[in-house]
Amino acid sequence: EVHLVESGGGLVEPGGSLRLSCAASGFSFSSYSMTWVRQAPGKGLEWVSSISSTDRYIYYVDSVKGRFTISRDNAENSVFLQMNGLRTEDTAVYYCGRKYSGSQGIDYWGQGTLVTVSS
Amino acid sequence: NFMLTQPHSVSESPGKTVTISCTRSSGNIASNYVHWYQQRPGSSPTLLIYEDYRRPSGVPDRFSGSIDSSSKSASLTISGLKTEDEADYYCQSYDNNTPYVFGTGTKVTVL
Numbered sequence: 001e002v003h004l005v006e007s008g009g010g011l012v013e014p015g016g017s018l019r020l021s022c023a024a025s026g027f028s029f030s031s032y033s034m035t036w037v038r039q040a041p042g043k044g045l046e047w048v049s050s051i052s053s054t055d056r057y058i059y060y061v062d063s064v065k066g067r068f069t070i071s072r073d074n075a076e077n078s079v080f081l082q083m084n085g086l087r088t089e090d091t092a093v094y095y096c097g098r099k100y101s102g103s104q105g106i107d108y109w110g111q112g113t114l115v116t117v118s119s
Numbered sequence: 120n121f122m123l124t125q126p127h128s129v130s131e132s133p134g135k136t137v138t139i140s141c142t143r144s145s146g147n148i149a150s151n152y153v154h155w156y157q158q159r160p161g162s163s164p165t166l167l168i169y170e171d172y173r174r175p176s177g178v179p180d181r182f183s184g185s186i187d188s189s190s191k192s193a194s195l196t197i198s199g200l201k202t203e204d205e206a207d208y209y210c211q212s213y214d215n216n217t218p219y220v221f222g223t224g225t226k227v228t229v230l
Contacts, residue, residue, distance in 0.1 A: 035219065037164075045156075045164065045209050047219035059218050095163060103170055104213040105154035109163040 002026040002108045004096045009113030012086055016117070020081040022096030022110055030054075030074035033099035035106060036081050038092035038115075046092075049081060050099070064090075086117045121145045123210050123222035130228035135200050139225045141193040141210035149186050151212045153193040159206040167208070168195060197227070205229045 008020040022034070035050040049070040050059045058070055067085040072078065079096060093114050097106035122144040131137045141153060155168035166175050168184035171193065183196045193212075197204055210222035 037219070037221075044207075044224040045158075045211075045221040047217070047221065050218045061217075100154075100166070100169060103152040103154075104218055105152070105166065105169050105211065106156075106164075106219070107166050107169070107175070109165065111163055 002098065004098065004108055004110035006094065006096050006110045006113040009094065009115045011116045011118065013119050014086060014088060014117055016086050017082070017084045018086065018115060020083065020094055020096075020113060020115070022079045022081075024077045024079070024096075024098070027098070029077040032101065033057075034072060034079040035097045035099055036070065036079075037095045037097055037106070037109075038090075039095070039112075040089075040092040043092075048094070051079065083115070086115075088117050091115060091117045120217055121214065121220060123212060123220055125208075125210060125222040125225045127223070128226040128228065130230055131200055132230045133200055133202060136196060136198045137200060137227060139195045139197075139208055139210075139227070141195070141222045143191045143193075143212065146214060147188065148191045148193055148212075149188045151214055153184070153186065154211045155182075155184055155193075155195045156209045156211065157206050158209065164209065200229055202229045 003025045005023045033052045036048040051070045069082040071080045093112040095112045096110040098108040100107040124142045152170045156164040157167045158164040172184040181199045
């Protein structure tokens with residue numbers, strides 16, 4: 001059974017940093033692209049960043065370019081999101097997701113981790 | 120880039136049918152697959168429909184997806200509405216520049 005478990009969220013002041021982790025199990029992690037999606041309180045889903053299976057291809061939404069860095073460790077079956085220069089508008093639940101093996105969709109999601117940026 | 124616009128909310132009685140539209144602002148809706156997700160209150164999203172109309176195993180056939188190129192829209196139809204279908208629903212597509220574009224989301228209320 002596929003499991004994705006996020007961790008690393010918390011309360012941080014504006015300008016601060018956090019590193020989110022997503023531990024994967026139940027599938028051949030190194031064969032799948034992974035993605036981060038966030039959801040601000042009471043709002044809709046927003047794609048944040050994606051990384052291909054061998055990290056050859058990396059993408060970011062414009063609002064986080066230069067501040068967030070996605071990475072993965074296939075030996076540890078984990079994907080990470082390093083978030084620097086955090087802003088209040090980055091406050092959200094951050095979900096880790098596995099890209100569907102066919103087209104560009106997400107077939108499994110984690111339970112999410114809450115990031116709160118506030119002074 | 121393009122946007123996907125959904126109605127903010129829809130409501131209907133149990134046993135009835137609701138249809139949620141997802142309109143693409145530019146480009147051809149049929150050029151890239153559309154996926155649909157269900158997010159129940161307090162839970163993570165789950166994949167409901169993939170590649171326009173396909174259902175993952177375990178998703179009841181009460182849920183169906185379609186594409187209408189003439190209206191630049193995708194649709195999610197829920198028939199035989201049940202109270203457990205009360206949730207937020209999101210469409211999602213992509214293009215060469217953006218791997219994931221989510222719709223604005225629709226709240227379904229079962230009266």
